[in-house]
Amino acid sequence: MAVEILYFAWVREAIGRDSETVEPPDDVNTVETLLDWLAGRGSGYMEAFADRSRLRVAIDQQFSGLDASIAGAGEIALFPPVTGG
Amino acid sequence: MAVEILYFAWVREAIGRDSETVEPPDDVNTVETLLDWLAGRGSGYMEAFADRSRLRVAIDQQFSGLDASIAGAGEIALFPPVTGG
Amino acid sequence: MTPEIRVQAEPFDPMTEAGRLEVSGIGAVATFTGIVRGEEGLESLELEHYDAMTRSALERIAADAAGRWALMALSIVHRVGRMVPGDRIVFVGAAAQHRSEAIDAMHFVIDWLKTDAPFWKRETFADGRSVWVEARETDAAQRARWLNI
């Protein structure tokens, strides 16, 4: 099923794009497995996802854990810890 | 020794004046004994000093306890708990 | 850092006061404005103070705050005299590099001003009653919170 992936801040810069639509296979069903699968796309992805303790995720605009299911997700955003305010 | 006494808020209203200069005898040497001595001046004083838990004092513009010495004081202010802000 | 401290009969403008706090190098400004509430038919409020002592009491609170937090600007403005509902009574503003310093200093100053500065309020109501406001125990409790920090 197609899902929109968004990248922000240095995740975006490492990957070189701010969004893409992907169709992960059925066994890619959590954020963790999605990261593994995306990392196969190139060195920018590997670099961005190397230290997962520095990655945060929002599924359909809700902060989630990296172990969260992505079943039924329409939009998944990957980014560093936030630094606003 | 002459000392200036100031009254504020309902203490001032009960006593009917905002200040007076008095010369207490030597054995009037704390705020407590000053209150006893002033109370002899009339019913307004007695009313104002009836409930001492509701009285506060400043000696020479410093908040003090009712048990404080008044030796050497130039200005003693008597008033209710403050309610600014 | 010299605190701006004023006690005045004239109205003040919190916007102007807040503008004064934006000095060079700060990262955070926190302000508090107290306003006369029109509850229970309040018509007016008379604010009495101990003129010879008020300023030194406020300076002491400001110095305590400056000793606790690294402040780059601090203002305390307090009105006295007659006010009506909607009027601003008090403004406290603090500026610092970091937010917790500015917010805590502002909070400390308004908490201590409530208990440690010689002001008294008399309220006059639409039905003619006129009463001196009683001090609230919660104010003493809020002051005390800062003693253990």
Next chain:
Amino acid sequence: MTPEIRVQAEPFDPMTEAGRLEVSGIGAVATFTGIVRGEEGLESLELEHYDAMTRSALERIAADAAGRWALMALSIVHRVGRMVPGDRIVFVGAAAQHRSEAIDAMHFVIDWLKTDAPFWKRETFADGRSVWVEARETDAAQRARWLNI
């Protein structure tokens, strides 16, 4: 009470924002303004955000605050895009009947905004360096303080 929530590229004026908070019946207004510091030769700051999510994240923080304290007005204004030292980044203001409600709500909102809203800062320095700001552990600690209150 409908919170005023805005995310904008244009500068904002904290004085105007504070004025909006002075609605009828309040006794207390507390405000926070965050300002770009020019430390270590900072030349500019670029604030990126997750447009589709930012507003809902701020609305959620505002709703949490309104659930905890009896607020009569609440504003959150956050700038995005390029800023320079001295520019205002963020404004949080709360109005309530009593001071502790207004101050605590303002403090809560800015603490949670730091950790729960999708903004990222990139700093560019006079020597040409340009780095993404790292999240601070103290921000997580300050957020956590509110969980037990």
